[in-house]
Amino acid sequence: MRNRIIHILLVEDDLNLGFLLVEFLESKGFSAKLYRDGVSAFAGFQGGSFDFCILDIMLPKMDGYELARKIKVLNPQIPIIFLTAKSMKEDKMKGYEIGVDDYVTKPFDEDELYCKINAILNRINISEVTGDTLFTIGQFSFDFANQALQIDGQIKRLTERESEILKLLCLSKKRVIRREQILMAVWGENDYFAGRSLDVFISKLRKYFAADPTIRIENIPKVGFILED
Numbered sequence: 001m002r003n004r005i006i007h008i009l010l011v012e013d014d015l016n017l018g019f020l021l022v023e024f025l026e027s028k029g030f031s032a033k034l035y036r037d038g039v040s041a042f043a044g045f046q047g048g049s050f051d052f053c054i055l056d057i058m059l060p061k062m063d064g065y066e067l068a069r070k071i072k073v074l075n076p077q078i079p080i081i082f083l084t085a086k087s088m089k090e091d092k093m094k095g096y097e098i099g100v101d102d103y104v105t106k107p108f109d110e111d112e113l114y115c116k117i118n119a120i121l122n123r124i125n126i127s128e129v130t131g132d133t134l135f136t137i138g139q140f141s142f143d144f145a146n147q148a149l150q151i152d153g154q155i156k157r158l159t160e161r162e163s164e165i166l167k168l169l170c171l172s173k174k175r176v177i178r179r180e181q182i183l184m185a186v187w188g189e190n191d192y193f194a195g196r197s198l199d200v201f202i203s204k205l206r207k208y209f210a211a212d213p214t215i216r217i218e219n220i221p222k223v224g225f226i227l228e229d
């Protein structure tokens with residue numbers, strides 16, 4: 001039994017099908033926001049708070065594969081289901097390599113989609129996806145929404161970029177998050193100067209956590225970082 005409404009990003013360029021899916025999802029207790037192309041959907045994802053994505057593959061302006069890649073850069077943990085008319089093994093493998101959780105092939109039964117959504121939700125901790133912005137890191141608490149890092153009643157206000165980087169590290173805690181994921185999510189580019197800036201911000205975060213020696217932000221050379229506590 002879920003204790004809050006799950007917010008779904010739905011991207012489908014067929015308006016009739018899109019409206020039908022919104023109506024169906026909301027009848028099942030979800031909140032669904034419909035977008036009709038990849039570019040507007042990505043802008044909506046950046047500006048909203050979503051727990052789950054359902055993406056058509058063949059979309060105007062930006063296809064589902066590219067949209068899924070960009071979403072996974074911002075939030076590696078968010079579950080994604082592809083809606084597709086394609087049933088080729090190669091197409092499915094491409095999606096799984098991006099990190100897509102499942103496929104539903106058109107035409108499909110709505111109850112099949114509902115079952116797949118629930119199966120994914122049952123095996124993840126939705127609080128680790130996007131809806132919640134409070135994190136525990138060792139003896140620290142981190143409030144992303146208020147850019148606040150707290151220990152023993154003392155609050156350190158982080159900059160916007162420090163907060164964004166720390167949230168990405170928290171969402172991938174105990175797992176490697178690649179440098180390019182952070183760079184594209186926070187700076188929107190992966191170049192030498194952004195990379196140097198990232199290293200400076202990581203050093204600052206390490207200093208903030210000095211009060212708790214159990215916390216480490218480990219550098220994996222030429223790959224990325226792991227936050228451990």
